[in-house]
Amino acid sequence: MINDEIADIIYKMSIYVEMNDDKSSFFQSRALRKGADVISEFPYDFALPEWHLDIDKLTKIEGIGKKIASYINEYVTTGKISEYERLKKESPIKLEELLHIQGLGPKKIKRLYNELGVTDIESLKVVAKKGLIAKLSGFGEKSQANILENIEFAIVNKDRISIALADNVIADLLLYLKKDKNIIQIEPAGSYRRRKETVGDLDILISSKNPEKTIKHFVSYEKVEKILGEGKTKASVWLKQKLQCDLRVVDNKSFGAALQYFTGSKEHNISIRKIAVAKGYKLSEYGLFNRNTNELIESKSETVLYNKLELSYIEPELRIGDDEIIAAKNSYALKNGKVLKNSPTLFLPKLVKLSDIKKDLHMHTVFSDGKNTVFEMAMAAIKLGYSKIGISDHIGNLVIANPIKDENRFKKYLKTIREANESIKGIEILASGEVEVDVNGNLEFPNELLSQLDYVIAGIHMSTSMNKDTMTKRIINVLKNPNVKILAHPTGRLIGKRPPYEFDFNEVCKVAREEGVALEINAHPNRLDLNSRLVRKAKDLGCKISINTDAHSTDGLLLMKYGIDVARGGWITKVDLFDL
């Protein structure tokens, strides 16, 4: 999303500003940094005209004033922020390069420049090797050695990783951590707990009978490549899986408050803390306190904490600092018989769970590019407790996917599925196909034949870089095909690899609702398409959502949980799901 690009630039601007020593620069820098945080967590895409063109609307966002609003507008319309270009050009220092080095911030970088002429990693290396850094006041041998060590370390890229990869890393780490018998409670927090599609680092919260021993145990994990910090209550390490992991140990009686605090999002927490303040409380990771007497009110569980603030419990996936808090307020009031002002319509949803899922309508077999047979897929689905699956091999001209292209193969395909359905008990096997959509929005296979299937999934894989209008028409046209019941991975994005294609999402949702076509959440962790934000929008526009794995093997069926994560982030309940 363009928001991340803007946030990144404004964050860098904050650093350039912070290099000035005066007090006003310090606060200016902090405001910029806060703005960058807000932008990166903001749930709507600033590329949408209703956002970046409307300066008044932008400045209503907490933390965004006139200046930052104009930066957003400028970046979306011109692709750059001239103030940033100016700051960068006028600075003799390759700041962005040097900031990658752990332990170097704006202040130290500035002193290294003023006193030793350091402008980039290369010149830093030279003065460090000469031993000049150790001689500076405030620096020392240790600092110099760390800088040299961290220069090598800075080369490693620190990209966000997919939630699926994070799941693997965490599973192994938790297994190890739990060997420490001092641990009372242990829970991953942060964006991992909020089930974001990618995570930048891992946060783990622990309560322990012996915090220091638990920390020692943590940093001794065999997959720790480097200890970044180690204290009495927290430690940070860099894992061999190229991921930072922060561990925090708290007193068991503050576990709930700490879990709430470390789960975030930052924006959500800021809103929650404001409510606390308005009610005469103070909220921190140590608990909810009476603001005047400092008396502890509650800290054991998240639920009671939210309830004390007259909010219903908010599921982590919803904690983005948007309207979930209003919904929680309304839900709480309704449940507790309080008078609701202005007859609100927004309440917290009862989110869909993995155990609610009893079918998967998008999967491939050996008929196209899948690894397993219809029989094997069906058996795997029975194991998962499903009552229904839809076999949906590629049909059309998508050559790389070994598609079904001719009538003979199509008939054989259909016959195989029908026979499997007859012979395999305990599950209903539907015949479908992921049919390629041509540039005009027609299916690449005769409709008379496709109508013999139970339903068709329309899938766009080719000619994806057309302009917005043409793409919108293309999608709408295919939605109007009476055989089509599901639109596969609607935006075509591949996380971190390919941006979504451009089309009018509102218009597509409108037609999808009219035509009774469900929009897919493709549960593959590389796709997660639609994303949570669009799912919420589709739901609000009355569309049904179909969560499918697009499995190409029996193992692929297990990825359903990632689709559920997205659905939950998009406020999806059981009734919003597509039924067939």
Added chain:
DNA sequence: GCCGTTTTCGGCCCGACTGTTTTCAGTCG
């Protein structure tokens, strides 16, 4: 640079850790 039922000037979040000093500034989340 942002914000405001004590507001348009004068405040701005904070706690843990590190490395340096010996009480603290800088960094990080």
